[in-house]
Amino acid sequence: MQVTKVRLSNFRNYIDCKLDLQSGRNILVGENAQGKTNFLEAIELLSSARSTRADQDNDLIRWQAPHMVAELEFDSRVGLQELRVAFAKDQQAVSGKRIEKRIGINGVTQKTMGDLIGRLLVVSFSSHDLNLLRGGPRYRRDWIDSLVVKLKPSLQEIYANFKKSLAQRNKLLKSICEQGKVTVTDQDQLLVWDQQLARFGARIIKQRLAVLSRLLPIAEEHQSRISRSQEALSIRYIFKTNEGTSTYGAIEDAEEVDEPEAEISTGPLDSAQLGAMEEAEIVKTLMKLLKERRFNEIRRKQTLLGPHRDDLVFCLNDKDAVSFASQGQQRSIVLSLKMAELTLVRETLDEAPVLLLDDVLAELDEFRQGLLMSVVEQDMQTIITTTHVTGFDPRWLDGAAIFQVHDGHVQRLPATQAGYVNHVV
Ligand SMILES: Nc1ncnc2c1ncn2[C@@H]1O[C@H](COP(=O)(O)OP(=O)(O)O)[C@@H](O)[C@H]1O
Ligand SMILES: [Mg+2]
Incomplete structure (x- = not known):
């Protein structure tokens, strides 16, 4: 799979950008905040x-602009395809935050953003991914859920249904709390939401576990290679019950901290169970x-x-x-997980995804860069960003197209200047 053209209009700090990308390596070099x-x-x-x-769709529109367009053309086994999104600020809306979205695939208008999923396959690895270890649980859930959906796009419907049931159930809980009593109708309604939540919830849990069980052996092998067989990686799925929070609570989002409860009869279930x-x-x-926890x-x-x-x-x-784990070990775990993700996507979908490496290569030592390269096939399209290419294994630069990014402008450097970048930047 290969992105051939990108066009951005009023997207973030890009006023108007048109760019052709090549197969294999594309390296975007530029200072910070460009x-x-x-x-x-x-x-x-x-x-x-x-x-x-x-945080919000609004952030994607250039500050001074009323709307943005992001579109690209990519080539895949099924031929050339075009994807397009256009967001416009609703000028009438009081908050100014309502966004109108238009989605197009191959020139045909689509109903929802979700229609885009499952077309262009991307695996990304950024310095931000350290949040998989250091961030709150939301990062880990988002990561595994996005992988579940990447591997099986039809599952996004389950997530959407779950989200809807959860929102409805929370709304009902709030209204019962404010009423100060539970009517029979409320009870019946709660039961309906319980059923929906449990049904979609169990499906999500099962899918997460299925993906983890396929991912883990690959990640384990990478971790073993990185640590020269010193470190065995394992992943535990924590099915949260309030009772379990104190046991596993080291990495909680502040707003998710639960109070331990005495009346809960089931402890946390681990991945094996x-x-x-x-x-x-x-x-x-x-x-x-x-x-059991309805009143709470x-x-x-x-x-x-x-x-x-x-x-x-x-x-x-x-x-x-x-x-x-030390900081270095934590970085290695993230690298192992990301390499495993790449392999799993590649194998499952039988097509090479586009790999995005945001600001990570320069941070990896030669040995780790070599490991990463061993899972990135030479012809896999890779888009790399960096402030400098010093320390890059020369094989990343071999045949790469080099682009200079400056203040929302991207320009491909001619080969001679690209050579200059290799040696000087
Ligand atoms: N909606 C927006 N409109 C205009 N500029 C934006 C918008 N969102 C972010 N920026 C600007 O984009 C720049 C950050 O770009 P980024 O791609 O994160 O930089 P880097 O090159 O370091 O990866 C910052 O200067 C920021 O102010
Ligand atoms: Mg950046």
Whole structure:
């Protein structure tokens, strides 16, 4: 798969940018805050229908502009395709934050952003990915969920249904709390949402576990190579119950900290227990737990368990890597996970994804760069951003197209100047 053309109009700090990319390596060089990550963000948006770093859609539109367009053309096994999104600020809306979106695929208007998913395959690796270890549980959930959907785009429907049920259930919990009593109708309605939440929730948990079980052996092997067989990587899926929080609570989002509860009868289930359970059994467990903590949930006005609260724990030699691994080891774990992700996507979908490497190569020593290169085929399109190419294994630069990024402008350097970049930047 290969992105051939990108066009950005009023996207972030790009006023108007048209760029042709080549197969194999493309290296975007520029100082900080010039628009390198923004460029990759546009490609990710068109691939996954969302930006992992924008807090709101509004952020993607250039500050002074009323609308933005991001579009690209890519080549795949099924031929050339075009993806396009256009966001416009709704001038009438009081907050000015409402965004109108138009999505186009091969010139045909689509209903939702979700329609973009499953077309352009992208795997990205950025310095931000250290959040997989150091950030809150949300990063880990987002990562595994985006991988689940990448491998099987049809599953995005389950996520959408889950999100809807969760929002509805939380709304109901809030209204019951504010009423100060639970009517029979409320009880019936709650039961409906419990059922939906448990059904979609169990499906999500099962899918996450299935992907993890395929990813782990590959990541384990990479970690073993990086550590010269000293470190065994494992991943635990933590099915959160309030009771379990204190046991695994080292890496909590502030707003997710639960109070331990006495009345809960089921402790946290680990990956092995969950993996052995049929989906129907997980549904039952979720239903039972939701019922048990109903009053607490009403008091807290939110749903306290389900896949939106679960977490992953990465361990080296069975020790929690957040607490015990050095910074270098943590970086290695992220590298192992990302390489495994690349291999898994490549194998499952039988087509090479486009690899985005945002600001990571210069941070890797020669040995790690070599390992990464061993999973990146020479003809796999790779778009690399960096402030400098010093320290790059020369093989990354071999045949690469070099682009200079400056203040929202990207320009391909002629080969002679590219040579200059290799030696001087
Ligand atoms: N909506 C926006 N409109 C205009 N400029 C923006 C917008 N969002 C971000 N920027 C600018 O983009 C720049 C950051 O670009 P980025 O791609 O993250 O830099 P880098 O080259 O370091 O990766 C900053 O100067 C920031 O002010
Ligand atoms: Mg950047």
